[in-house]
Amino acid sequence: MTLKLHCFGESGNSYKAALALELSGLEWEPVYVDFFGGAARTEEYRALNTMGEAPLLIDGDRRISQSGVIQQYISDKTGKFGGEGDDRYEVLRWVLWDNHKLSSMAGVARFLMNFLPEEKRPQEVIGFYQGRLKGAYTVLNTHLAGRDWIVGDGLTNADFSCCSYLYYPEPFGFDRADWPHIDRWLDNIAQTPGWKGPYDLMPGSPADRA
Numbered sequence: 001m002t003l004k005l006h007c008f009g010e011s012g013n014s015y016k017a018a019l020a021l022e023l024s025g026l027e028w029e030p031v032y033v034d035f036f037g038g039a040a041r042t043e044e045y046r047a048l049n050t051m052g053e054a055p056l057l058i059d060g061d062r063r064i065s066q067s068g069v070i071q072q073y074i075s076d077k078t079g080k081f082g083g084e085g086d087d088r089y090e091v092l093r094w095v096l097w098d099n100h101k102l103s104s105m106a107g108v109a110r111f112l113m114n115f116l117p118e119e120k121r122p123q124e125v126i127g128f129y130q131g132r133l134k135g136a137y138t139v140l141n142t143h144l145a146g147r148d149w150i151v152g153d154g155l156t157n158a159d160f161s162c163c164s165y166l167y168y169p170e171p172f173g174f175d176r177a178d179w180p181h182i183d184r185w186l187d188n189i190a191q192t193p194g195w196k197g198p199y200d201l202m203p204g205s206p207a208d209r210a
Helices: 012-024 043-048 067-078 087-114 123-144 157-167 180-190
Strands: 003-007 028-032 056-059 062-065
Touching: 003 012, 012 028, 012 067, 012 087, 012 157, 056 067, 062 067, 067 087, 067 157, 087 123, 087 157, 123 180, 157 180
Parallel strands: 003 028
Antiparallel strands: 003 056, 056 062
16 A cells, blocks of 8 residues: 655655655655645645644554654654664654754744745844754764764664755755765765655645745
8 A cells, every 4th residue: 555645845844754755665655735825724634634734644544743753653664764772762862852953943944034025034033043053963963973874874764854954955054064974974865775855755846836
């Protein structure tokens, strides 16, 4: 049975799930959510996901939301990306850290800087988020010194989670050249057979709304 991921290309959280699915070997297909057109707020979508968010994974009668939970579900089905032994807790630690310290800040900063009309962009708020992001980049860059992957010797959900927003081309205060260990790590992930960037993996992009 083909898994269906309700997602949209601009969503870094959707990308975490889509990339894990793409590299897992599971049969899946993306289902476009017109998030900017209000699709996630409709009664039809809320009947599928009461949280009104993307991504949403549907596997038969099972519906799973929240990217970290979807990643764990993929790991449980395939035995991949979850870490071995005590590394499982390290993977979870980094997924939770990303959700609170990295992706949450990057997602808001990127939205405010790129998806709002220029005259409505709150510069002080953007500056606050960029300051928090600098701290997160420092933690990740330091951790990756001398490492190819965040945990262990290969790709895990920790990598999928933390990398998600860092591949987007829109400016939000992240320059790979400023963070050499992150830059090298992103290259490692992108060299994995089957890797695709977010706009190649999921439907929907800013160009579609231009």
